């Protein structure tokens with residue numbers, strides 16, 4: 469087997485792995501990064517921005533949210549279930565990390581909210597229609613910096629096994645494209661392989677969802693729980709594992725404009741034709757995802773009429789799904805026609821409510837009763853869920869529209885237990901010397917729902933935990 473040596477070996481070059489590589493290389497350590505795909509950046513290449521508080525940018529925008537407040541908010545939202553020291557370390561580091569990235573040349577333009585009632589913690593690089601994926605720039609810059617600092621990258625060379633000798637981590641083995649194995653001898657290893665969001669078997673086993681049937685999350689190729697499995701094999705303790713769940717129309721990426729209209733605070737019914745949610749909470753997509761997941765066949769239908777559609781085209785949306793608008797109400801008709809022409813099983817149009825309910829397969833008598841009740845409530849108040857009156861728009865003007873909403877998500881969360889230094893912890897709560905984990909593989913800082921009220925925090929956690937892991941791994945080397 470080929471042999472190779474370095475101080476620290478990093479498994480994967482996504483946001484967490486790259487941040488770890490640069491942070492460790494800044495101390496002068498010799499770093500190698502082994503990546504399964506042919507590029508750096510991982511899912512970060514599709515993202516818009518990371519979480520931070522007390523960054524220079526936020527201060528410039530006179531955002532008052534402090535680290536103390538963000539910490540309290542995060543812990544209370546998650547009922548103090550996550551490791552408080554880890555959450556604190558991540559939040560405390562986050563503002564400085566934005567400055568660190570800006571120092572390398574990353575140009576953030578806005579500390580944004582994701583939706584109206586969320587906090588302005590989302591540090592985005594661009595706003596407007598082309599904003600999706602602009603975070604890729606962060607990872608280009610980190611890659612360049614890493615190379616400048618002497619970091620060596622090995623692509624299409626997935627790590628397969630972490631090596632442990634006498635209780636200490638001493639490297640890992642990876643497979644080259646040719647099929648030949650390479651042994652990487654190091655004094656510390658950082659695992660950052662992005663979780664299991666691309667593996668339907670793991671999703672079923674650890675979350676209970678059946679991808680393509682009752683879950684339509686981004687299924688990013690290559691994210692197959694590799695790092696989690698390798699860390700477990702050398703004794704890492706397990707954390708709870710979940711999805712970064714939200715709700716959307718199926719195949720959201722093909723139908724952004726449709727998706728935005730079907731996420732406005734209009735009538736939402738389940739297959740039984742009943743309301744089950746205060747639709748003004750739709751903008752908190754994670755909450756909507758939780759509620760939809762509890763319904764029959766884990767789906768629900770958003771209903772509106774021609775008046776409502778025209779209202780959005782003329783006046784804009786009731787609620788924004790993004791503080792940095794990327795959707796266009798005027799683009800709805802064309803997308804909807806495309807969907808209906810392709811005999812979509814998710815989007816329906818009809819000239820009567822009866823026909824709409826029938827096409828969508830909603831229990832008709834109950835649906836008709838619910839619409840009648842809802843329309844009456846629009847004239848007085850929503851006695852059922854007390855939805856804000858300004859969002860109570862009757863469903864009465866043909867044409868009528870229905871869109872199926874389903875559980876979706878960005879990826880997985882959790883797997884490897886770490887402490888606030890991102891050291892991997894075993895089942896007896898002891899540190900495994902030389903083993904670190906960061907990013908999605910170790911992101912167990914949410915209890916039952918992704919903390920969407922402070923947006924950007926999954927990539928924020930990835931970059932910050934990566935940076936923390938890199939710094940502490942370098943410190944560990946110095947202590948040997």
Ligand SMILES: Cc1cc2nc3c(=O)[nH]c(=O)nc-3n(C[C@H](O)[C@H](O)[C@H](O)COP(=O)(O)OP(=O)(O)OC[C@H]3O[C@@H](n4cnc5c(N)ncnc54)[C@H](O)[C@@H]3O)c2cc1C
Pocket residue numbers: 479480481482483484485502503504505507508509510511512513514515516517518519625626627628660661662663686688690691692694695878879906907908909923924925926927928930
């Ligand atoms: C469409 C989309 C939009 C998003 N937008 C945002 C956003 O705006 N803000 C936000 O906070 N979060 C966002 N996220 C989530 C964010 O991208 C992730 O939280 C972040 O990328 C996680 O970083 P990571 O390094 O842990 O893992 P990943 O980015 O998943 O990277 C993991 C890397 O590991 C590699 N790998 C896997 N197995 C191996 C192996 N055996 N050996 C070597 N390498 C391996 C993979 O190829 C990949 O490069 C978004 C996600 C998606 C899918």
